[in-house]
Amino acid sequence: MMQSLYRKKVSTQVLELLQQKMKSGEYAPGDKLPPEMELAKQFGVSRTSIREALNILSASGVITVLQGGGRQVNEVNLVNMLEVLPYAFIEVDEIIDLLEMRMIIEVEASALAAERHNKQDERKLFDVLNRFKNSMLDKESVGSEADYEFHLTLIKASKNPFLEQTFMNIRTVLENSLQFSLSKNIGKPRKRKEVYHEHLKIYEAFCARDIEATKKYMKEHLTNVKIKLETRYK
Template sequence: MTIPIQRRKISEQVLEEIKALIKNGTFKPDEKLPSEMELAKMFQVSRSPVREAISVLAATGMVESRQGGGNWVRKVEFAEMLEQVTIELVDIKQVYELLELRTIIESEAAALAAKRHDQKDIIELEEALHVLGENMLNNRGSIGDAEDFKFHKTIVRASKNPFLVQTIENISDLYQKALKFSLKQNVAYEKRESVFHEHQAIFEAIKNRDSEAAAENMKKHLRTARMKLGDTLLQDK
């Protein structure tokens, strides 16, 4: 009888080890985690799988980045543990692939929206931008993922291409989970402000019917989000 040994990614093993250390109290709630370099030395791996594991932990709410730098163990409330599906169950590479898909689709959608929008689209997009700004800049307790999704979805609708609209609808569930994952990296006010200005630049380009700037600003915005998550697919560029 033979029993195959399951080969696991190094980042998955690092993830399980950090989770175990959090659960057994080695890394306590409201305490700062060791640096990526220190964790890499502890597990005898490179910094890349450590960074990937930390990203997943941030997405699930077990750790958070705080102003001043570093990652901290969160004190998780029981209500948060009741969420049935978390992005921890999704391979991080799928998040990267989704962001790559978004970059391709939404850059072109922004360019089309700049050419094809009507006044109603601009009113809806401006309102979505306003609500996004209120949540990102004035409501520190909100991640702003629902408002961010609405802004991007409004742009796709303004492209007047039903296939683009349906594609976003088809992936909306994972899209929103990945978006929440990404926005959790922007807890510091300066980061939230920067993300809002990226959205503002996209809106202005669309409103001014500058399709080239709209596409470029969208691409820049999504590329920045991907870099924050350590998207390994960017290394292929």
Template sequence: MTFTIATLEEPRKARSLGLDLVDKLTADMRMGRLQAGEKLPSEAEIMKQFGVSRTVVREALSKLQAAQLVETRHGIGTFVLPQNSAPAFQISPHQLGTLHEVIALLEFRISIETEASALAAQRRNAENLAAMQDAMEAFANAIEAGRDAVQADFRFHQEIAHATHNKHFQDLMHSLGTGAIPRGRLQNTLPVDANRLAYLRRVHQEHDSIFNAIAAQDPEAARAAMRTHLSNSRDRLKKSARLSN
């Protein structure tokens, strides 16, 4: 399918360009120019068509994924989801545009995912553990390659929800999408410098603690490890908010 939408203006900020791209792609889906199940053009093709950077394209795709309008299949591409498949509970990309809103989402996740981790420790099977390990390996490979590992990070949390074998936890994480990962919202235009790399390695260590508790079928340890992990993310964002004031 060939896009026919006018090129976006280059001087505008990346965030504004990203939201414009989200709006235009969403309109194409609503008008039927992009059909459910259809594969989107490659990042390079979208960059050329709209005259925007790769960062803008990735930000827009991340927002569309968080809104459950598209899904990315690893190694295959990004596909349009049926509009009637959106879950009843949904957080719009526009609801996560500020630091305060992202902190509020983390507070919500702390209450949900600590219990999900405890249930996962009780109910996980070998397939669940293998899927978590795959996500952790993808996370490690991404950060060592200088990437931000947002997709792998979210996938790890999603696999924990799957390990609860409770549809409601699974649907909730699915509805949040990669927007659940704070740096996917607020920092995805920044380079992975030495400080961020050190932070991502700490996140990986926290994931490892959660995984070990779930693998050991220790609900209390899994609950504590997840609470520590998400609380650390929340506290880091609060600190950055204080420094920016």
């Protein structure tokens, strides 16, 4: 199941190709897109893959389905809007599997970090936490990059090179999953504030070298993400 997070689905690739054509002006605002069959031949894929990509564009307001048939490109900020679209194709079950793996690794890694870290690690984690806070206050920001850096900084503070390398090896899949889950909180300031405070509690326990509290708050944080996804999509 995890393999599909590393290999882009055909519909995701189609979506990105359409994105490129819109950014380049080949499909400009007001233009009518070619029919599904023509796009399928052009991209060398099935009509199903084309339809999936077009449905995401339509649901996001990037294109409009015209009366009588056809689809028209809308006047929108394509650069900002399309950046998160590929993550609409991620399977929630995959994210939940990943969270289970993260709990196994990160809960114990955070305990080692609380025990072994130095003052420089504290400063780095504080800086990343502030960046994450600012991203949560920014209505246009998803915050996935700062979120990843927060967890990576903790892993590095464990002083275990195998843990760090493992985390780095799955960087792409982690960033994709964070982008997916955090994007669901855009426009919901209370939920974004809750996520920040979960990170803050981890940071405070870490700085206090409270091993058990650090483990507890890390587990709570990852469990909360898992519960929210299961509640919303199951």
